[in-house]
Amino acid sequence: MKLKTILEKHNINLEENFYKDIKVFIELLQKWGKVHNLSGSLDEDSIYENILDSLFPLTFIENFSSFADIGTGAGYPGLILAIARKDSLGYLIEPRIKRVAFLSFVKANLGLNNLTILQKRVEAVDDLKAELITSRAVTNTKLLIELTKNIKQDNSSYLFYKGSMLENEIEEAKLNDYKVVSRSDRNYLYIKG
């Protein structure tokens, strides 16, 4: 199935430019991924699933003018969000040099002027603030909240891409006001600021 069909089935409607850009991302990921062992699965279906996973929250979260993605790796979800939401200021925070080189190469190829890539651990970043803080497959919720305290502003929201076992994490992080949206095995934890 075409990526556009998959996304539109999930009510994610994006302009043609997005599909042009994402095609370049997929080609570069497949090329670099093989050489640098960047991301687990490089077949088209897996990449499409990762793109859908990255973008699905756009159907239920509030609009945001800036976001910071913690531990972007080979691009999920932060780079995909930046391609889909060029009207927002994006920050990708990733310490590993090969991954940062790949993210920077895609940024340059697509001319993503809305995007800043920082080769750092998030706890060492204190010179930016983001309205939305996202993260997938990096660490548990309690620790993510602690590690991102320097980039949080009063009304920042969090969007964490989680699997099962979320109940324990919610308890451990002592969250009161949050929303969990599930899609297949994914649980999206949205904590509104």
Ligand SMILES: C[S@@+](CC[C@H](N)C(=O)[O-])C[C@H]1O[C@@H](n2cnc3c(N)ncnc32)[C@H](O)[C@@H]1O
């Ligand atoms: C399992 S990968 C997940 C990558 C991507 N988010 C995904 O879901 O495909 C975890 C990533 O988090 C990064 N990471 C680990 N600790 C971090 C920290 N303290 N600050 C920022 N990134 C971190 C790692 O370098 C790695 O690229």
